[in-house]
Amino acid sequence: MHDAAGRALSAERVEALVIGAGPAGLMAAEVLAGQGARVVVAESMPTPARKFLMAGKSGLNLTKDEPAGIFATHFGGSAPGLRPPPGYLDMKEFGPAEVMSWAQGLGIELFTGSTGRVFPVGMKASPLLRAWLGRLAGQGVELRSRWRWCGFQGEDWRFETQGGEVLLQPRAVVLALGGASWPRLGSDAAWVPWLAARGVGIAPFRPANMGFHVAWSAQMARHFGQAVKGVALSAGDLVSRGEWVVTARGIEGGGLYEVAAVIRDGAEAMVDLAPDLGAEELARRFAQAPAKLSVGNRLRRVLGDPLRAALLMEWGQPLPGEPERLAMRAKGLRLRHDGPFGIERAISSAGGITDDSLGPSLELRALPGVFAAGEMLDWEAPTGGYLLTGCLASGWRAGLGAAAYLESARR
Known part of the structure; x- marks a missing residue:
């Protein structure tokens, strides 16, 4: 390879290279630096952790404070119903308690909501990211923005930078390039053909969350724009009581994301519009509603919410006249949809580097000394603290693996 003047490029030697400055990559960099490695982080975007900042705009949900065993049941691979989670997401090693301790170590005060979700007191992602980047800089981590990985040149790693093409020759690499969702924020899966050509197994990407x-x-x-509250959404073996939103395009929101994966994979979704009432009590209330009311007003009076009544009228037709059957319809309303949004609108993605391509420390079997973390890997989890904790956990493990690889090479 040659520069603009036609001179042959020589590769810069780097001890530890992390490609991707999202949560997984920054965690890997922190672990590596903490083990004494000299770390360079290459990020294709002008600033780090753009997706992290976007996700935290409405309140940064760091994790969920619940036992590791229960927490882990929310994780799986892209195969429907895969349980337990892949070994690289062992919540007994790095789970909710560790995430909370780590954030508090950055000086971030936390609180736990009534559902167990954990947030910074200030709710925003930016103060945490500033503190984190400050700590990394203090550890000697070098962040190189607008450095886009563009494949291999023999055994060297090629980057497009503002100053032209650059070659790096790292001793250990952690890849944290993200999956295929929200490509405008940097996760465009451009890396897939380069790793596939080196023998890395990659499951096709699909939308998640x-x-x-x-x-x-x-x-x-x-x-449109209103939140559906006070209902239970079920699909497969999963039940969600969280809120979701009706939009001109369809439905979306955290309560839906908890069960979105199994719906995407073919499970029928049902809505209970009155989960705190038994069918018999709900039928009694329907029977007692004044007969002079229109159907819509009768439903609104009994269900207590115009949007829930509207959903029953939208998805429940033809509505039965008998109170008992109407109550059963309201408590078992089929959610009618026309398929998931595309991956470009998804919060995260399923698919990625397959388990059989990874060693226990997240080292790629086909590329010794190269590790992978975050949404590049074949796993998925809902929002609500699970997805972010999984990214941090895999970055932590990949960082430890890369540090151990460097240490063994020194002997």
Whole structure:
């Protein structure tokens, strides 16, 4: 390879290279630096952790304070129903308690909500990221922005930079390039062919933590942008009591994301519009509603919410006249959708580097000294603290693996 003047490029030697400055990559860099490695972080975007900052705009949900065993059941690979989580996401090693301790170590005060979700008191991601980058700089970590990895040149690693193409010759590498969701924020999966050509197994990417298209009738337009509250959404063996939102495109939101993976994989979704009432009590209330009321007003009075009544009228037609059957319909309303949103609108992605391509320390079997973390790996988890904790946990393990590789090479 030659520079703009035609001179042959020589590769810069780097001890530890992390490619990708999202949560997984920054955690790997922190662990490596903590073990005494000289670390360079290459990030394709102008600033680090853009997706992390975007996710934290409405309140940074760091983790969920619940026992590691229960926490782990929310993780799986892209194969439907895969349990337990892959070994690289061992929540007994780096789980909710460790994430909370780590954030507090950055000087971030936390609080735990009524559902167990853990947030910074200030709710924002930016103060945590500033503190984190400051600590990394203090450890000697060098962040190189607008450095885009563009494949291999023999055994060297090629980068496009503002100053032209550059070659690096690292002793150990941690890849944390993200999956295929939100490509405008940097996760475009451009790395797939380069690793596949080196013998790394990669499962196809699919959307995760995504909404679903719904072809609404004109009557639903008045409810666009409103949150569905106080319902239970079930699919497969999963049940969610979280909120979700009706939009012009369909439905989306945290309560839906908890069960989105199994819906995407073919499970039928059902909505209980009155989960705190038994069918018999709900039927009694329907029977007692004044007969002079219109159907819509009767439903609104009994269900206590215009949006829940609108969903029953939208998805429950033809509505049964008998109170008992109407109650059963309201408590077992089929969620009608037209498929998931595309991966470009998904919060995260399923698929990626397969388990059989990874060693226990997240080293790529086909590329000794190269480790991978975050959404590049074949796992998925819902939002609500699970997804972010998984990214941090895999970055932590990959960082430890890379540090151990460097140490063994020194002997």
